Amino acid sequence: MSLRTLPLLFINLGGEMLYILDQRLRAQNIPPDKAKKVMNDIITTMFNKKFMEELFKPQELYSKKALRTVFDRLAHASIMRLNQASMDKLYDLMTMAFKYQVLLCPRPKDILLVTFNHMDAIKDFIRDSPSILNQVDETFRQLIDMYNCLPAGEFQLIRQTLLIFFQDMHIRVSIFLKDKVQNSNGRFVLPTSGPVPWGTEVPGLIRIFSFKGEEVKRVEFQNGGNYASPLREGSYDLFGDRVLKLGTNMYSVSRSVETHMSGTLKSSAAHTKVT
Template identity: 85%
Template structure:
């Protein structure tokens, strides 16, 4: 499918990750300057120039599992630590939120407005750091350069690629359930009212023309929905009113982060199929992933600053319980098997992942390759 999809997928999921972390940092009463430092560290890693260069190269999408390793690394780009259950939950929330946005996206092209909404909000998080702000602006410029002149057909292919990435993912998210935008079976509600996309007429008319092209007759028919005309088109400029609300921060103190993890029997079947058949391309994927993540520079946390653990759940007990009860089909365990079988090939990835340390865990092994495998075992 489209080879231009990864930057949009990465930036939007990253934006959702920052919304959630921001909300949890507040909920956990992490002091303001510390919280700001965490967000700054993550945003500057996310928008690292070398990493952005790799990201914007034409390439296929990674599997959900492989992409998770990228966010795992990103989430740990600061002194903050997340354990597996919290990381799982974070990734679930991010993916379901962006899936919702892509599904509801009025025109395929509007996926760009969703991305701009995320970038606008990210700029708000780091507004006190001119250097990082410059990095984000640079990514913005790159987005406009890459996507500014794409045809509608190319955007349609991008949207289809994204929807295929999110296919069969039906995790119930309480904020969506409360807002009645998600049904209890995990499927999203598709409204049949409200504004039509920009450039679309409210359905309900048949116009007839004569051979000279003059309208000679107009009749109405009953469409079944109740739509209104789009008020105006969102701005694709550097600054401006995006009009579209998809991709803005939906969390607040009163709207906390919660999930219901549910595997319906249906997606259980399709997930099982995915994990039973060994993916012969996993090796190659690891190589691509290594190249991508090679660009992600993690500043080793030096200095005396103590780390802390962020919990995506209300209590530690809840977090433990979630780790035990997570449905099998939602676990991200396949990649580690491939990595074990292919130690040589994953050396490069190992080298990169070697930098990645979970400080509050005493696990130490002899080779970096083992480190990688052990870390992936945790995923």
């Protein structure tokens, strides 16, 4: 298991949580100032400097129970309050979404691009709050410093560590069931075609080399799939085109997504119902 997995797990799950909360706040027509306060407070707490320093230390993953407790507290870091059933549904959506993204990554290192997509979206949520934006950018730079230099083997260990964490989670999610990417037993249906990982070639060619290392023969074969070459590699910088769409906000498009939750926004003046 990799001791560098926890920051990626936390940030990606946190990003999915923010997507869902943003969608519900907009769907329920919560006043913009209150909605902004909810998002700002949660993001500020999520990227607390001391917490991030501890998070980035090499360590094993938290237990499932401990991680759930962290997100319970994070979701209630603002004026919003969720009941137990709503928090359960929120956490189920978060975990299954990120599990699906990890499974779909063309290569292990692409988990970092998924993380950067979440970070880009989080920055967009707080684009009008410079102090919080600086806080998030500091974590972004920590991610770049820690992970950009890692070899492919370490990313493979990170991927395995994440999949071991998720392996017993088979929660059915309506959006995945409707898109037919999840079966009724909660297991995902993974595509066998599509773009191949960056740095690889579309299967269908065997090269034969001599003992001197010279290519002497080529044999083509039917690959049995519908593969395509990747357009280009995504950017691993603070700014740039990630190319990979995994980790972007699937709730921002115009579609029916069931993220229904019940809770309240609490303030000294009034309680606003969120359903």
